[in-house]
Amino acid sequence: MSIKYDFTGKVALITGSSSGIGAGIAELFAKSGANVVVTGRNADRVAKVAKQCTDLSPKQLTALEVVGDVNREVDCNCLIDTTVQTYGKIDILVNNVGIDHFADPNSADYYQLFLSVMQTNLNSVVYLTHKCVPYLAKTRGNVINISSNASKVTINGYSPHCMSKAAVDMFTKCMAAELGPKHHIRVNSVNTDRLSSKQYWPGQPEDIAQTVAFLASDTAAGFLTGSIVVADGGHLAANVSL
Incomplete structure (x- = not known):
């Protein structure tokens, strides 16, 4: 049974929310009364969600x-500016967007694939968080970064993805330590697994959305910051391959 949250009056910006986990997060925030910002590269998908x-x-x-x-x-600047112009504030930033590419270290395009993954999975998270700090400070808001169990284990052929997610988790801790005392901004990370897995507990976007909503709730998780929360149906504990 899903726990009901009340985000009435809150503004939630979720990147990569035109499909998958991001869409599930956006829908749960909307269901919980928040003003939701849906963003992605495909206009039709954005409109549908x-x-x-x-x-x-x-x-x-x-x-x-x-x-x-x-x-x-x-585009990031436009996303933030449009949100603030429309709603006047930002309460919750969910850095959900992410990619992975198979990357053989011996392949000619390895470094380019590394740069591409790091740009999407890490650089965008750093930039958006940095640009949102002034607004989140005003609302005593919070940031939730969607990371991966790949931050904790090695996966042959996916070293850029593993490195990017490990960096996201460390960024989460650094920002929690710096933004908490100065600006009363909480920053947490959710580590998940590929939701299509048929082993143990096959997950759905709503499962991750519920974890995000919990972390975003000042009532439920007001004392949580700098935490790396694993929501993967037990895959990491069971040493199941990603």
Whole structure:
């Protein structure tokens, strides 16, 4: 049974929310009364999830649609500016967007694949968090980074992905330590697994969304910051291959 959260009056910005885990997070925030910002690179997908969020909203609040690529600073700036212009604030930032590529260290394109993965999985998280600090400080808001069990184990062929997620987890801890005392901003990370796995507990986007909502709730998790929360259906504990 899902726990019900109340985010009435809160503004939640979720990157990569036009599908998958990001869409599940956006929908749960909408269902919980928040003003939701849906963003991604595909306008049709963004519009579809935004409509679902609006339909799920108890007060039929219209979800904000912003099409853009988090790999572009100009798009990130537009995303933040549009959110603030529309709602006047940001309470919750969920850095969800992420990619992985098979990358053989002996392949000619290994370094380019490394740069691509790091740009999406790490650099965009750092940049968006940095740019949102002034707004999150005003609301005493919080940041949730969607990471991976790949931050803790090696996966042959996916070293850039593993490195990027390990860096995201350390970034989470660093920001919690720096932004908490100075700005009363909480920062946490959720480590998950590929949700398509059929072993142990096969997960759904809503499972991760529930963990994110818990961390975003000042009532439920107001004393949690700098935490790396594993939500993977037991795969890491059972040493199941990612």
